[in-house]
Amino acid sequence: MKELIEAECCIPALTPPDYFGESVFNDTEMRTRLSKSTYESLKKTIDIGEAIDTSIADEVATVMKQWAVEKGATHYTHWFMPLTNTTAEKHDSFIEVTADGQVIMNFSGKALTLGEPDASSFPSGGLRETARARGYTAWDCTSPAFVKEHTLYIPTAFFSYGGEILDNKAPLLRSVEVLSKQGLRVLRALGNTTSKRIVSTVGPEQEYFLVDKKYYEKRLDLMMTGRTLFGAPSPKSQELDDHYFGILKTRIVEFMHDLDIELWKLGVSAKTKHNEVAPGQHELAVIFNRSSEAADNNMLVMEMCRKVAERHGMVCLLHEKPFAGVNGSGKHINWSLATDDGKNLLDPSDDPSKNAQFLVFLAATLKAVDEYADLLRLSVATAANDHRLGASEAPPAIISAFIGEELDLMVDDLLAGRAYHPTDRNQTNLGVKTISLCTVDKTDRNRTSPFAFTGNKFEFRMCGSSMNIASPCYTLNTVVAETLSEAADILEKATDPDAEAHRYFVDTVRAHRRIIFNGNNYSPEWPKEAERRGLPNRHNTVEAVSALKDSKNVAVFEKMHVLTPKETESRGEIILENYAKQIGIEARTALDMVTREITPAVVDYVYDLTQITYQQMALNVKETGVRNILSTFNNYIDQLYNATEDLKKAEARAQELTDTEEQARFYCYEVLPCMSKLREIVDSIEPLVPENRWPLPSYVDLMFRV
Missing domain, CATH: 3.10.20.70 (Glutamine synthetase, N-terminal domain)
Structure with a gap:
């Protein structure tokens, strides 16, 4: 042996x-x-x-x-x-x-x-x-x-x-073709005769939570909706910043190892894995691939995350905001443009001011993001993602673009008619002889921007963790194809294409400079500044869908042969339908939990407190602590009953509405506030009830006992 x-x-x-x-x-x-x-x-x-x-x-x-x-x-x-x-x-x-x-x-x-x-x-x-x-x-x-x-x-x-x-696949494939067609027109006008195709490349970063299956199965809200509808804050959450890139628990290491193997067998290039900011939150990133294949691969990533987690006695939560009060989960889409012969069209080179190709593709992208900000916001609109956007771990629902210090200096110079002089990259060994000399990038990264340039690509950070990336990808491909077609119309008539490329860059960026914001998108001042600039702020999915009332947003899909007007409008209808259905499921789940689990548990505990009070009175004990606690609970029970009845009425009224948009608006502005009020009461009661009497696993159980 x-x-x-x-x-x-x-x-x-x-x-x-x-x-x-x-x-x-x-x-x-x-x-x-x-x-x-x-x-x-x-x-x-x-x-x-x-x-x-x-x-x-x-x-x-x-x-x-x-x-x-x-x-x-x-x-x-x-x-x-x-x-x-x-x-x-x-x-x-x-x-x-x-x-x-x-x-x-x-x-x-x-x-x-x-x-x-x-x-x-x-x-x-x-x-x-x-x-x-x-x-x-x-x-x-x-x-x-x-x-x-x-x-x-x-x-x-x-x-x-x-x-x-x-x-979602057909419009993505169509957008890839039209992007290649219009991009090649630009390359031909600039003298490139060898490249035969342009593709958008995508590298998604998938965030997710892991919870123990035994706790998951005791939470009706997680099973029905993917998020906790109730839950008092844990005494400790993410305030110490000790989970981000922290040591992986053995159970998580084993899960991640098996996940890598399953994905590698399927040809998915899983590359990076680490703990994310919130307790129990993690991330997996894959290597860039063509956007259509990357979309398929990301669907496999989500499927395998769920299946491999189950093998390890856990459940993978892909909802954008499964827990209140801590970071939610997104899916950053790293998007770039490349040719079939290996050229990255968003590579600025050593001196971007002399790189006509880069200038045109950068300007066209910025113009597309500005002119079609509403469509990009719509492409990531879901009931779940509404909880995440603007919640201090994700950009707000305002589209802006970060280009970094180097490119911002170049923009200043070119728009002022000055020559741009590239800066050298700094080098350092931190003053330690045993550390090798490190060359740092010319510009920092901005993790608060919804659309940030990161060296040779843009990072679109608004996509939600549970979403199919095909929708934001085909939207971005389409609107950039449209602005590239306009650039090609200009360049094809030029006698000096390089000089015309510089003029195009200057004119385009000057007209759309409002979209460039290199500051802190999380700051409370930014929404006010964005409003001053005239940038749209679609706070929720219902408002995002109204973008389709603007004819230019429908026309761009038709012009680029990606979606017909009817197909585009039908997608808005589906988004509103799904929104109303999702909030409806959440409302009914909340009512079920309060009626069948939470209220009975609270009433049982109050009954026991009442019995203690009777015993004290019989013994002529003048202790008032229990009576004060009992008074507090009686007040909460009244509030709980009233809030439950309010939600019942609001949900019933929503179900009576037959117009899709009207119903979605009612869920957004009437039902959701009722749910929030009910949650506020329940979350206030939870810390007052002994752990063994509370019917639901707590945030400590869900986020820390994995």
Whole structure:
């Protein structure tokens, strides 16, 4: 036995290169298994956006099926992103019954390229009638297929019988194409004749909380809504800043290790992991990828976070604000533009003032962010994210852009007609000989900005942790494509493109300089300054959706061929529907918890206090402490009853409303305040009740006992 153990210890462990992407039908598998002509044809579509040759579908399907079966797959699914903020899948087996009653494994090109799920139960925002149920899924070959849990997953776009888009993937793919088209026009005008395609690259940073499953299952609010509707503050939370980048608990280390392995097998380049600011909060960041594939990968990240956590007896909370009083969770989207031949179009180089390409793409991006700030705000609007934005751990609902000290100095000089002289980067070893000389960046980072330039990319920090990044990505791609098209119109007529690029930069930035803010977006002065600048401040989702009443916001999607006006308007309708439904679920959950758990527990405890008071009176004890406590509880019970009744009435009234916008507004401005009042009372009562008498796990249990 000893020899066996020693022999096993000598077996080298597998390292990530041994299994990274082993469950993905990636470039290596395609190049090895497909015929040369089919592989080259497919690669042209994936890499440079050429129209797909449908004649290769049968060969690709046969090879993909064989590879998947070798990986243990028995089924396939067209994996898509309906407008539910989640993914959807319908599993079909590969088997076909033969004439002699046997089965064979078969998968045709038609089955690969086109599926037909039922579309009737997915949100459409009025695009189709309920009775019109037919829907289709179309293969997205730019995002690789993969095997998971004995099924071949095929990324797809989802649309209706009438051709209307019903998902987030199709507009993302359209936005990628139009961004490439307009960006290439700019590059050609500036003399670039070699680049064949431009893509937006994205690296999401996923934040999440972990809680022990046994406590989660005792909290109806967490199970139904993803956040705690009640909960008194913990004696200690995040005020000591000791959780951020702190030592990982052993249980968390094991979870994160298993999560990395699962993601690496699926070809997801999980890179960075650490504790976040709030107790029980963590982050996982992945390496940049093309935005369409990055969107797929992030959906896998969220799914694997949940599944791996369950294996470890925990639950992963992806809600933007699961706990009041501590930081919520976001998903920072690091967005940039790159060519197929490896050029980062947002790389400023040593002297950005002489980099015409950078100047044009920077100015176009800033213009897009200013002109379409309402759309960018809308792209991250949810009931959950409303709790996070502006709550001192996330930027407010005001769009602005941070460009840093170096670029701000350059802007000052160029707008004043002065020559810009780049500054050298500082170097330091902190005065310690044993520390190597370190070169620091030319500008600091701004973690309070919603749209911050960080060296060669922008960090869009408003996206919520539970959201599908496809929506903010296709919105950003679309509006930048629009401003690039305007820049191309100017540059294509220029006799001196470089000089015209500089003029374009100066004119554009001067016209849109209000969007640049390098200060503290968390400060109370900033909203006032933003209002003075004329920047919109859409405080909540209901107000954010009103952006679609501005015709230019609908027109830009139509002009760039990303969404039709009806498709755009339907998305606003769906956002309001989901908002009302989510707040409605929260209200009914709060009522259920108060009526069936909290009030009975409080009344039982008050009854015991009453019995003590009777005993004291019978013994002629003149002690007043218990009576004072009892008086306090009686007052709280009255308040609890009244607040519960107010919420019941408000929720009932909301349910009677049939107009989507009116109902959403009522939930926002009438129901939510009733919920807040009820929470205030419950949270005041909780610290007065003994721990063993309170029916809910506390914030200490949830955030510290993991």
